[in-house]
Structure formats: structure tokens, C-alpha cells
Amino acid sequence: MKLNAVAKACGIGQGTLYRHFPTREDLLAEVYRQEVDELVAAAPRLLARHQPVGALAAWFDRVAAYARVKRDVFAATWRGLAAHSLGPIGEAVELLLAAGRAAGAIRPDADARDVIVLISWLSRLDDAELDARGSRLLAILVDGLRAGPA
Template sequence: MSVSGGQPSLRPDAQRNRNRILTTARELLREPGDLRLNAVARASGVGQGTLYRHFPTREALLAAVYERDVAELVAAAPDLLATRTPVEALAAWFERVGAYARVKRDVFAALEAATWRDLADHSLGPIGDAVELILRAGRSDGSIRDDVQARDVIVLISWLSRLDDDELDARGPVLLAVLVDGLRAPRPTSAVAER
């Protein structure tokens, strides 16, 4: 299993089917009970044969759902930095972390321990790189503390996947805002005195 998305190139119609299956599976993960492949195929509007060509097992489908979420989360970091300040990019990236945490929790709950540990191990590098990209930009412009490393941020946000949906909705945004504020570089005392 690779979070790098190392899949062979697909025909456009096959890629559309794969994307539709992954999107549907991600949505169905939120529903109670086990994720069933025939329900995913039906809700995706594809035949079971098409689903099995892309994902021969339920575990392969769940792993792909998780890997796609990781890839989208990682890809968001440079995009956000291109249009926002580092602190604004970090805050916006944390909003995406909340959605990622739900998927991670649901996928890992549905997989055997050995499989989800492998997925988690493979995602730490790319996610850490995305966090470091934002932190480095903030350190460079002086807006983010220079004593915080990507691993520190990952440890702090890891609790999100342990929350149920209601608590994640209620507490997640506030706690992530507190984290963003804690990552801001302290303002020089002279700037505070000038106010």
C-alpha cells in the first residue's frame, strides 16, 4: 500500500469510474454498519465487475479512500501558501485536517490493525512534509514560531481522529484555532507598546 498514489495510468472513463467509486465509498463510510462493496457499486452507478477491477477487496478500497484523502491534504499545503500568508494557510489547512480526521477514524475502524498501522506509517511522511512546508514559510516571514517542528504539530492534531462526529464538529474548529494561535510567533514587545 502506497500513499504516493502509484497507480497505473487509466483511460479517462476508467478514471472517472474509480473517482466515483472512491467518492461514494468515502460518503458511505459515514453510515452505520460495515461498508459493503455491492452497496458502493450500486450507489456509484457502476457494475460490481467494474468495482472489483479497481478494488479487488474491501481493504483495497478502504486503503485507496484513505490514500486519496492524504494526497488531497498534502497537495493543499502549497496551494494554500500560494494565495495566503503562512498563518492563514495553516488555519485553512487545519480546516481540511478535520475532514481528513473523520476519514482516518472511519477507515481505521473498518480495517484490521496491521493494515491501518501500515497506512498510518506511510502517510506520516507526506503529511509531515506538508506541515513543514507551511511552517518553513511562516518561520521565513517571522509569523510562525521557529521552535516548532512538523512532528510537534502532527502529535497535537492526532487527537482529531479519536473524536466522534459531534465532538469534532463542536470542539474541532475551536481547538484548531487555539493551535494556530499557539504557533504564531510572539510579537516584539515594541509592537505591543505602540498600540
């Protein structure tokens, strides 16, 4: 989609859009940043509504949807995005894992970097494969993070 079509769809002038987003990549990068912020903000809300493992599983469902955006945006631009996402996403993952460890539901040796490495494959799947396998693969990951019997 061309930026002038985006401006028209948003009901703003092209000049306004181009002042904030001089290139298509700039616009996509901002969309990506917002998606990361929403994903990070979901972690504490999910913990407030679910037990730790359930919150982690629900957060992984959001990660799968986010992976579609990430894949497409990364195809267009990369610079500056990794720094914005890895820190906050790692913090969100650690919040979820820490709650699970404190409840005895998540294995003590799992850390945020482990989870980020494991979920990074989501952005490499095309939509059909993500639809077909994503939920099952994330459920396998959640089961692998569960604390074993004491």
C-alpha cells in the same frame, strides 16, 4: 455498504470493482490514500492564497474534515496507511511551518512532528465533539504556533 452496492452506485460491474478492490478494506484504504493526497496538495495552494499563518489555519480546517475519514477508515484497516500519510502530511506541515518561520510569523522551535502529535487527537473525537470543539481547538493550536514578540 456492500461492495456490490458501491459498484452499482458507480455504474460499474462488480467484477471491475472486485479486481481493483477485493475487500471493503481495500476500497476504504484507497479512499483514505486519496484524502491524504488531497490534504497534502492543499498546502502549497493555500500558501499561494494566504499569509503563512492563515494558510496553516485553513489547512487545519481541512485536517478536521480529514480526521472524520481517518477515524472511520482506521477502524476498518491500518496496514500500509500510516506510511502513506505520515511522510506526505509531515512534508505538507513542514512546508506551511517553514513559510511561517521565514515570514517571522511562526515560532522557530515548532516542527512538523510537534504539529502532527498535536493534531492526532482529531481522529479520536466523535462527530459531535469535533463539530463543537474542533475549530476552536485548532485556533488555539494556531495561536500557540505564532511567533511571539521579538
